[in-house]
Amino acid sequence: MTTPARDPGLQPERTRLAWRRTTLTCTVVTLLAGRQALHGGAGPAALIAVALTLLAWLVFLRAAHLRVAGTATAEPAPLSPRLALTAAACTVALAVFAAAMLF
Structure with missing residues (x-):
């Protein structure tokens, strides 16, 4: 007995x-x-804070x-804890x- 192929629907797209929205916000x-x-x-x-912000953004982007x-x-892996x-x-x-930066 074979298992039918997974129909992911719109979940992967969402x-x-x-x-992408979160990346845009960052x-x-x-x-x-x-x-x-x-x-x-x-x-x-302030320059150090901006540099660290840029670094955090690059890590998040990756x-x-x-x-x-x-x-x-077709079978996306679950989000890893890391x-x-x-x-x-x-x-x-x-x-x-x-x-x-505010203080």
Whole structure:
């Protein structure tokens, strides 16, 4: 007895769109951080915060790319704990760096 092929429906597409929206949001946050540093008289601490924001954005961009590429198959693998932790850590890091730029 064979198992019928999985019919994923629209779930993988929704997952890809969610990752793309989140990546776009992280991109906007990174651009706003750079703008704030340039218009706010960038001191050494602000430049470090912008550099760390850019690094967190690049790491998140890589994690999102891996996840979107992983959902392109007929049987997408579940989100790995490592990838989930990386995405969460980047999100928290962006918030911390944004707060650091304000003070």
